Amino acid sequence: MRSISFLFLTALLEFACLAGLVIYVRHLRSRSLAARKHVLLQLGYSGSGSASKNLRFVGFFHPYCNTGGGGERVLWTAIAAIQRTDPSIISVVYTGDVDATKDQIIHKVKARFDIALSPSSLHFVFLRHRTLVEDAAWPRFTLLGQSLGSMVLAWEAMCGLIPDLYIDTMGYAFTFHVVSWLGGIPVGTYTHYPTISTDMLARVRSRKRWHTNSDVISSSAVLSRGKLLYYRLFMYYYALSLRGASFIMVNSSWTKSHIDSVLQHSDPLLDTLHALTPLLALRLLAPSRAPRSAKVVYPACDTREMAKFGLGGRERVVLSIAQFRPEKDHAAQLYAFRELLKMHPSYGMKGDEEVRLVLLGGSRNDEDAARVEALRRLAKELDIQYNVEFVVNASYPSMLSWLSTASIGLSTMVDEHFGINVVEFMAAGVIPVTHASGGPLNDIVVPFNGEPTGYHATSPETFAAAMESVLTLPAAEEVKLRERARRWAVEKFSEEEFEKGWNGSGWRDWL
Numbered sequence: 444m445r446s447i448s449f450l451f452l453t454a455l456l457e458f459a460c461l462a463g464l465v466i467y468v469r470h471l472r473s474r475s476l477a478a479r480k481h482v483l484l485q486l487g488y489s490g491s492g493s494a495s496k497n498l499r500f501v502g503f504f505h506p507y508c509n510t511g512g513g514g515e516r517v518l519w520t521a522i523a524a525i526q527r528t529d530p531s532i533i534s535v536v537y538t539g540d541v542d543a544t545k546d547q548i549i550h551k552v553k554a555r556f557d558i559a560l561s562p563s564s565l566h567f568v569f570l571r572h573r574t575l576v577e578d579a580a581w582p583r584f585t586l587l588g589q590s591l592g593s594m595v596l597a598w599e600a601m602c603g604l605i606p607d608l609y610i611d612t613m614g615y616a617f618t619f620h621v622v623s624w625l626g627g628i629p630v631g632t633y634t635h636y637p638t639i640s641t642d643m644l645a646r647v648r649s650r651k652r653w654h655t656n657s658d659v660i661s662s663s664a665v666l667s668r669g670k671l672l673y674y675r676l677f678m679y680y681y682a683l684s685l686r687g688a689s690f691i692m693v694n695s696s697w698t699k700s701h702i703d704s705v706l707q708h709s710d711p712l713l714d715t716l717h718a719l720t721p722l723l724a725l726r727l728l729a730p731s732r733a734p735r736s737a738k739v740v741y742p743a744c745d746t747r748e749m750a751k752f753g754l755g756g757r758e759r760v761v762l763s764i765a766q767f768r769p770e771k772d773h774a775a776q777l778y779a780f781r782e783l784l785k786m787h788p789s790y791g792m793k794g795d796e797e798v799r800l801v802l803l804g805g806s807r808n809d810e811d812a813a814r815v816e817a818l819r820r821l822a823k824e825l826d827i828q829y830n831v832e833f834v835v836n837a838s839y840p841s842m843l844s845w846l847s848t849a850s851i852g853l854s855t856m857v858d859e860h861f862g863i864n865v866v867e868f869m870a871a872g873v874i875p876v877t878h879a880s881g882g883p884l885n886d887i888v889v890p891f892n893g894e895p896t897g898y899h900a901t902s903p904e905t906f907a908a909a910m911e912s913v914l915t916l917p918a919a920e921e922v923k924l925r926e927r928a929r930r931w932a933v934e935k936f937s938e939e940e941f942e943k944g945w946n947g948s949g950w951r952d953w954l
């Protein structure tokens with residue numbers, strides 16, 4: 444008897460919760476309609492004209508829109524393109540930059556990226572709880588904390604205004620369900636970086652030592668098991684969230700391969716568990732809409748300055764442009780260069796044949812400065828110091844000037860996700876010689892109309908051989924290669940290609 448009344452009570456409670464939720468959602472949506480009218484008035488659309496009836500709102504979730512990094516360039520390029528091609532769309536940016544005004548943000552975008560935004564079809568919803576997604580707020584269980592935080596932030600966003608289409612441009616996949624429950628609208632994403640990857644999960648599983656997996660944990664079986672469970676659950680819900688998106692764009696083939704493997708990730712045990720318990724509701728409320736793979740849409744790179752440089756008469760300079768960070772592997776550049784001078788002692792001597800290696804890069808702190816010193820010592824040890832020059836903290840104009848005169852662009856980082864410096868080499872007409880991995884191999888230094896645009900290498904010997912090939916190219920061929928590299932980079936990473944990519948994602952179909 445008792446258990447029956449208990450069951451009855453829980454059912455009643457669940458029903459009450461559900462009813463409460465439905466009432467809340469209806470309230471939120473009607474409030475949002477009022478908010479939209481208000482925004483239209485603010486933007487200067489008169490009350491109820493037929494023009495404002497056809498207007499559509501597209502929301503961009505980008506809590507750090509005023510930061511001025513690569514992710515922000517993507518956001519503003521996309522919005523500027525929409526303003527140009529779709530006059531009936533109002534872009535709404537959800538951001539936590541409460542200390543900036545709309546005008547200030549628009550000005551900064553113009554100054555930083557030279558992108559002109561029209562204020563008349565742009566609206567900002569300022570979010571007051573951005574601290575919830577900051578690292579510092581979650582010293583432990585950072586991934587989980589930030590993800591839950593982003594859900595609260597998305598709730599705040601929907602309280603401000605519900606758009607007709609929601610696009611996350613910072614990779615907060617956990618917001619998707621909040622938005623589709625509260626707003627009943629389609630969601631899509633442009634993702635730069637996977638929140639968690641199947642590699643990470645595999646690493647914890649194999650109890651390997653890695654930077655997010657400290658020694659204490661990998662040596663203790665219990666902790667390791669707990670961590671594995673945490674990552675497994677997290678991955679399960681991340682995949683579930685991503686599958687709720689109607690379209691998924693990513694910024695590179697590196698990110699694509701990670702997101703695709705998350706989309707294909709399956710965990711039969713957790714699936715069964717969800718089917719057998721009330722957790723099933725979570726799965727049923729999370730319909731799977733996503734295509735089974737992400738679409739690569741390369742960000743536009745600003746190559747306007749570099750594309751103006753002349754291609755002939757380059758100096759015999761091998762140029763490296765990279766911050767003095769450990770993963771850039773500058774030492775490999777010195778070893779490769781020594782190999783080149785060993786093959787051709789005359790390259791090391793003053794005169795027509797002389798070749799110089801210029802390492803240009805920022806040094807952010809004491810560790811970087813110490814690295815530069817260590818590299819200088821290494822150059823001495825290798826006895827190449829008279830042909831090697833360090834340019835630390837160069838200004839932008841000085842970097843451009845090196846790009847306009849150098850012959851070869853060297854990049855030795857292994858598994859670089861992208862490599863904007865390599866795009867800049869090519870746009871400047873500098874022939875790239877890069878490590879055969881990551882973005883430079885898969886995205887950037889790839890054949891154009893079936894012909895090469897640069898060189899790949901893996902060891903000091905192969906790097907030296909590649910540089911030697913460039914230095915001995917017949918003049919006509921050399922200019923052709925420079926031209927080809929430039930055309931490819933400028934076209935492939937242009938705003939027009941970016942816009943085509945967005946068009947191809949089919950986002951308009953969801954409006």
Ligand SMILES: *[C@@H]1O[C@H](CO)[C@@H](O)[C@H](O)[C@H]1NC(C)=O
Nearest residue numbers: 635636694695742860861862
């Ligand atoms: C994609 O985003 C990641 C993370 O911000 C970044 O490291 C990478 O360079 C980006 N790729 C491109 C093509 O901009």
Ligand SMILES: *[C@@H]1O[C@H](CO)[C@@H](O)[C@H](O)[C@H]1NC(C)=O
Nearest residue numbers: 805806807808809812835836
């Ligand atoms: C380079 O810039 C950083 C920070 O901007 C500064 O701390 C450092 O001292 C500079 N180093 C040199 C060699 O100019």
Ligand SMILES: *[C@@H]1O[C@H](CO)[C@@H](O)[C@H](O)[C@H]1NC(C)=O
Nearest residue numbers: 528529939940942943944946
């Ligand atoms: C993208 O689509 C819009 C609307 O159909 C169109 O006006 C624009 O020219 C397209 N852009 C590109 C680069 O194809």
